[in-house]
Amino acid sequence: MKYMLLIHHGHSADDTSVWDALSEEEQQAVYADYYAINQTPGVTPGEGLDAAETATTVRVENGKPLVTDGPFVDIKEAIGGFLFFEADDLDAAIALAARIPAARLGGAVEVRPTKQW
Known part of the structure; x- marks a missing residue:
């Protein structure tokens, strides 16, 4: 099963207070953790995302695109990035999500199975 792990960074991706x-040592450990996660078999690394304020939302009404600034969905936590993980089961995906530094630094990781279209 393929899972998308959506990484949430607290209330704002721009808030760097955490x-x-x-310390510099702790920051280096976070980098090392993300590197190790990206080297995990089954992981397809994603990318970090810019702030929600930079988003553009597109809807189609009456056959014409309607473009607005900002995110469509109002969420409590800022989405900071994502990755994909091919795993045997949800428990394996949860175990990987628990290794993501954002989950222990005030954020969360949403684990969601993907669909085949």
Whole structure:
């Protein structure tokens, strides 16, 4: 089963207060953790995302695109990035999600199975 792990960074992706409070050694450990996660068999690394304020939302009404600034969905936590993980089961995906530093630094990781279209 393929899972998408959506990484949430607290209330704002722009809020660096948690990161700034880490020592240089702790910051290097976070980098090392993300590197190790990206090297895990079955992981397809994603990318970090820019702030929600930079988003553009597209809807189609009456056959014409309607473009607005900002995110469509109002969420409590800022989405900071994502990755995909091919795993045997949900428990394996949860175990990987628990290794993602954002989950222990005030954020969360949403684990969602993907669909075949």
